Amino acid sequence: MMKHARLLSLALLGCSFLVLAASLHAQPISSLELFTHAADYDGQNVIYEGEAIGDIMIRGPYAWVNVSDGEGAIGIWMQKEFASSIVYSGSYKSRGDWLEIKGVFHNACPQHGGELDIHAESIRKIRTGREISEKLNVSKRNMAFVLLGVLCLVWILKQLNHK
Amino acid sequence: MVLKPRLEDIKITAYYLGKIILGLGFIMLIPAAVGCAYREINPVLDFLIGAEVAFIFGLLLTRLFHTEKDLNWMQGMIVVSLSWLAAMLLGAIPMYLSGHWQSYLDSCFDSMSGFATTGLVLAQNLDHLSYTHNFWRHLIMFIGGQGIAIVALSFFVRGVSGAFRIYVGEARDERVLPNVIHTARFIWLVSIVYLVLGTLLLGVIASLEGIRPASAFFHGACIFMAAFDTGGFSPQSQNILYYHSPAFEAATIILMVLGALNFRLHYQLWTGNRREILKNIETRALFTSVVITFVITAFGLAQAGAYPGALLLFRKGFYQLISAHTGTGFMTIHPAQFLGGWNELALFGIICAMALGGSVCSTTGAIKMLRVGIISKALIQDIKRIILPEKAIAIQKFHHMKEIFIDDKQARSALLITLAYLVLYVSGAVIGMFFGYPFLNALFESTSASANVGLSCGITHAGMPVFLKLTYIVQMWSGRLEFMSVFTLMGFLVAFIKGKS
Numbered sequence: 001m002m003k004h005a006r007l008l009s010l011a012l013l014g015c016s017f018l019v020l021a022a023s024l025h026a027q028p029i030s031s032l033e034l035f036t037h038a039a040d041y042d043g044q045n046v047i048y049e050g051e052a053i054g055d056i057m058i059r060g061p062y063a064w065v066n067v068s069d070g071e072g073a074i075g076i077w078m079q080k081e082f083a084s085s086i087v088y089s090g091s092y093k094s095r096g097d098w099l100e101i102k103g104v105f106h107n108a109c110p111q112h113g114g115e116l117d118i119h120a121e122s123i124r125k126i127r128t129g130r131e132i133s134e135k136l137n138v139s140k141r142n143m144a145f146v147l148l149g150v151l152c153l154v155w156i157l158k159q160l161n162h163k
Numbered sequence: 164m165v166l167k168p169r170l171e172d173i174k175i176t177a178y179y180l181g182k183i184i185l186g187l188g189f190i191m192l193i194p195a196a197v198g199c200a201y202r203e204i205n206p207v208l209d210f211l212i213g214a215e216v217a218f219i220f221g222l223l224l225t226r227l228f229h230t231e232k233d234l235n236w237m238q239g240m241i242v243v244s245l246s247w248l249a250a251m252l253l254g255a256i257p258m259y260l261s262g263h264w265q266s267y268l269d270s271c272f273d274s275m276s277g278f279a280t281t282g283l284v285l286a287q288n289l290d291h292l293s294y295t296h297n298f299w300r301h302l303i304m305f306i307g308g309q310g311i312a313i314v315a316l317s318f319f320v321r322g323v324s325g326a327f328r329i330y331v332g333e334a335r336d337e338r339v340l341p342n343v344i345h346t347a348r349f350i351w352l353v354s355i356v357y358l359v360l361g362t363l364l365l366g367v368i369a370s371l372e373g374i375r376p377a378s379a380f381f382h383g384a385c386i387f388m389a390a391f392d393t394g395g396f397s398p399q400s401q402n403i404l405y406y407h408s409p410a411f412e413a414a415t416i417i418l419m420v421l422g423a424l425n426f427r428l429h430y431q432l433w434t435g436n437r438r439e440i441l442k443n444i445e446t447r448a449l450f451t452s453v454v455i456t457f458v459i460t461a462f463g464l465a466q467a468g469a470y471p472g473a474l475l476l477f478r479k480g481f482y483q484l485i486s487a488h489t490g491t492g493f494m495t496i497h498p499a500q501f502l503g504g505w506n507e508l509a510l511f512g513i514i515c516a517m518a519l520g521g522s523v524c525s526t527t528g529a530i531k532m533l534r535v536g537i538i539s540k541a542l543i544q545d546i547k548r549i550i551l552p553e554k555a556i557a558i559q560k561f562h563h564m565k566e567i568f569i570d571d572k573q574a575r576s577a578l579l580i581t582l583a584y585l586v587l588y589v590s591g592a593v594i595g596m597f598f599g600y601p602f603l604n605a606l607f608e609s610t611s612a613s614a615n616v617g618l619s620c621g622i623t624h625a626g627m628p629v630f631l632k633l634t635y636i637v638q639m640w641s642g643r644l645e646f647m648s649v650f651t652l653m654g655f656l657v658a659f660i661k662g663k664s
Contacts, residue, residue, distance in 0.1 A: 108504075116500065
């Protein structure tokens, strides 16, 4: 009985290790980690998460999408269909879609002139981006008016002294 | 005995400084107009505030210290060095107000980096920066590349002799045309013609590579300003990597090289004297130096096994090398890759290229090719003197627009400036080492700042020590002005404190 219980607990422990290992493996890798240890990850399947930024550049049946995780941005080479699912890309006026990319990491991609990039095998949209509506910053507006008043005063004084 | 500066010196200096500040105020209205076009309300306010502050200071200085007198040499030098500091402080105001810089010091750092055409960046979240601020970052490179005071020269300064002193103070000791104001206007003409052509070229390439036309031509204009003025800023955080385009890389290489050529050489080419490019000591020295430093870098990269295949090695190695040698600082690799993938020999090749720079009377920084050429020729002359019989006269000449015989004065001047640069490179590296950075990394970043290059191996970031930020600001400032006007300002301050009236 004791032997069975020991075996069962060992099996449970093993399973939990496997689950833990699987969940650790599924963790996205940061851009900083990829830049710093690029040679170690070269040719490996990685998961990378970040915001689609700037322009989506369609190149034939493929597209380049630059994805930033806040620490750095990496170029993702993906099929055009994947890119067409991206609605928002990050700029001054929008917050880009937050994507999870699964793909092969290249330290010096032979297909793309030695670039550090990821060739996406799948992408998943974690969060849809949004447009950022710009609201007038009242304190900036007030400061601009006050300074305009001071400027007019200085200019008038200069003109008076000139005469 | 050191004499205390006269009140008149301060008055004249302040008056001309005021004029340059007024000019800066007008320049800040350009990005405000860009902001209106892109309907960016708050960024427009940032620039209106910046311009208003500049106008207030400019009006006060020109009113309180009004004078009709022209500048003498000392005053001209001081005006130049102070105007660059004023430009940094005022140019940083709209940047800081945007909220993309962690502190006012950080925005001052980027402002000096822009005006001095360096390209080191402390901005945060660059990919969400407005068109208005991005345009300003690149415009200040365009202004700084020609020379801040050149703007004043072209539009505000009446006296030709005072104008020439300001011109020299901004590290341009060669005149394209006999009249210095005509020279300044010629420099603007060249730059604006190339601006139009370069923007079109880059805009078309960017459009063909899949960027929306409105964005493509904006990127084209920004990248042109950063390339031709050997600055190195880019609208996006990935720099040139953002475009994933060999055509874009090739176009920027051409623009960087054009920016690294002497404006006098541009004049010769424009007037049909194309043979000058083959005979000129600067272009010959630049070609030789590029070949040597590239061989060093390529050997290092091959040794490190950084790239699979010679073509990839050439594409990455040559781009960073040209970017370093022309003092631009565009990158097609991530900063961490310099330390992670490149070995010390490859880094040494890049450091040498950064330290040497481009031509005099161009938009590049660093020691520059004319000095390298003169020092090499002087060395050959000295060797000849030793080898030849005592009665023989060893003469050495070089071609720089005309045939020139080397004399000791030229060689001494070239050696002194070279020595000053070397001291600047090493002193920045030593300060970096005090903050715990390895020698090679610290030397890389210090050389990049002093030679106004902008390549980074990762030391430059918002979290770096404040003292190191200040060090790099001083290096960018003194490196861009080639020391003389900075030394004059220091001497003026010492005389002001210790001098006898």
